Amino acid sequence: MRLHTKLALGLVVLGVVSIGGYRIVQPMLDNASQASVSDVGAKGSIHIGVDGWVGYFPLCSPEMKKNLNREGYGLRCTDDAADYQSRFQLLKSSEYDFVVATVDSYLLNGEALNYPGPIITVLDESKGGDAIVARQSKVPTLEALKQATDVHIAFTPDSPSHHLMKAVAAHFDVPVLREKRRHIESEGSEAAYAKLVDEKADVAVLWEPEVSKALAKPEFVRLLGTEDTQQLIVDILIASQRVIKQNPDQVRSLLKAYFRTLKYYRENNAGLVKDIARHYDIKKSTAEELLKGVRWITMSENAEDWYGVDHQRFSSEALVRTIESAGDILEDNGDFSRSPIPDEDPYRLINSTFIKEMYGAFGNTGGFTKPGASKGATPVRFDALSPTQWNQLKAVGSLKTRQVKFSSGTANLTLAGKEKIDEVIADLDHYPNFRVEVRGHTGLRGNADANIALSQQRADAVLRYIRIAHDLDANRIRAVGLGGSKPLKRRAGESSRAYNYRLPRVEIALVREVL
Known part of the structure; x- marks a missing residue:
């Protein structure tokens, strides 16, 4: 090929590439130029990594963009389809200014990156959006699932x-x-729902709208759902270390705009339904169903209940307890060989500064809270029941049994026994809607x-300790002594000595009214 021909072809290729590049780059330049001379993002743009969970909608909603613009910032939300590893990596590299996550996903995926930012607010809790559903003929109850050996579970990792x-x-x-082969x-x-319907799975862990689809069929039953849990599946907002250190005004502005947005949607539910339907391209009726599975956390609830920054009243510091609980769950399931919480100190993952500032500025003046204040998590009230009514309650399942120690041959709790009860109550706190039955058991001898008398005395002792130390509603709990009438199943190859050691125990069983 002659030189001038090669040069001509080269110029043609260069022209094509230039035109293509112009078409790609020019809109970006035009967009940047337009933004620079408009009211959008005078202080810059905030970039948040999110996914499609409806609980994150207010953070990236049209109302949020409007409120954040009043603070001088533009907003860009990137949906990464729940790719948590990439999300936290981009937070660490400052590609994202903020990211959303659940507490457990941050512990699970953030540990390898040394947790690239602190939790600055709690966004929401799942309330009915997730559930464990089973084929009733195979696994009718959670207690049946505890004893099952030949079942398969479909779920989304x-x-x-x-x-x-x-x-x-x-x-x-x-x-x-826990059995991976299942x-x-x-x-x-x-x-996962399709696997359940096609009988390839006996149990499926679902979220809406598949939960409702499954329960509409008589052959399926809900074993447990997040409508009966609290402080378990908790969504949080995490800020990058760079933003915290170099641009704290961005954090303050984002939170101010976010809580204004929550207040707006609390007062304008029709607008919320409309905006969600438009955003997800779904019917309004479907949007209303989605909203039943989420409870957003207000600024005041963040301060008073989750961060514990109001020192004038008792606070449970629910965020700390949620982090600790999530760490225990991940460790128990083999995700970590030890606690993933740095130095086993959950406060290292939290920054309460901005919530504390906002609470001081707005909490006592009604800002973001009224009118249209959140109803919050209303405590469950339990009516007194007769023994007959108690016996008619439906079993949910027994919490993990700890070896509660008593002084030999007595019903006197030891210090170690009280500590084991405290561990059980930490689990019980996640399930506020159920009544509690303390069941005392003995061995088969004697x-x-x-x-029966000794088992009743021991069950009574545990009940008294729970009532005094943990302030449980007296109408919610009762004690039953069963003696040796309901022994545990003997394990394959288990020695008589080991088996007899396991028989004396105190169970904490959850029960509920039959609906």
């Missing part, structure tokens, strides 16, 4: 529903939920009547 599955495995001691990993709730 590393999803909030997966964390519900891990929590139930840890809190109720359900071995089959797992059927699925790409999303719809795929006089049956004496065994």
Whole structure:
């Protein structure tokens, strides 16, 4: 090929590339130029990594963009389809200014990156959006699942529903939920639901709208859902270390705009439904169903209940307890060999500065709270029941049994025994809607009547300790002595000595009204 021909071809190729590059780059330049001479983002743009969970909608909504613009910032939300590893890596590299996550996903995926930013606010809790559903003929109850050996479970790995599955495995001691050979990993709730319907799975961990679809069929039953949990699946907002150190005004502005947005949607539910339907391209009726599975956390609730910054009143510091609980669940399920919390200090993952500032500025003046204040989590009230009514309650399942120690041959709790009860109550705190039955058991030896009496005394002792130390509603709990009438199943190859050692125990069983 002659030189001038080569040069001509080169110029043609260069022209094509230039035109293509111009078409790609010029809109970006035009957009930047337009933004620079408009009211959008006078102070710059805030970039947030999110996914499609409806609980994150207010953070990236049209109302949020309007409120943040008043603070001088533009807003860019990137949906990464729940790729947590990339999300936290981009937070560490400052590509993202903020990211959303669940507490458990941050512990699970952030540990390898030394946790690239602190939690600056709690966004929401899942309330009914996730549930464990089973084929009733195979697994009618959670207690039946505890005893099951030949079942398969469909679920979406590393999803909030997966964390519900891990929590139930840890809190109720359900071995089959930990057995990987029984797992059927699925790409999303719809795929897990299809496995259940096609009888390829006996149990499926789902989220809406598949939960409602499954429960509409008589052959399926809900074993446990997040409507009966608290402080378990909790969504949080994390700020990059760079933003915290170099641009704290950005954090303040983002939070101010966010809580204004929450207040607007609390007062304008029709607008919320409309905006969600438009955003997800769904019917308004579907949007209303989605909203039943989420409870957003207000600024005041963040300060008073989750961060504990109001020193004038008692606070449970729920965020600290949620972090600790999530760490325990992940460790119990084998995700970590030890606690993933740095130095086992959850405060290293939290920055309460900005919530504290906002609470001081707005909390006592009604800002962001009224009118249209959040209803919050209303404590469950329990009516007194007769023994007959108690006996008619439906069993949910027994929490993981700890060896509660008593002084030999007595009903006197030892210090070690009280510590074990404290561990059980930490699990119980996640399930506020159920009544509690303290069940005392003895071994098989000795006089049956004496065994029943001793087991009742021990159950009573545990109940008294729980009532005094943990302030449980007296109408919510009762004690029952069963003696040796309901022994545990003997394990394959278990020696008589080991078996007899396990029989004396105190169970904390959850029960509910039959609906």
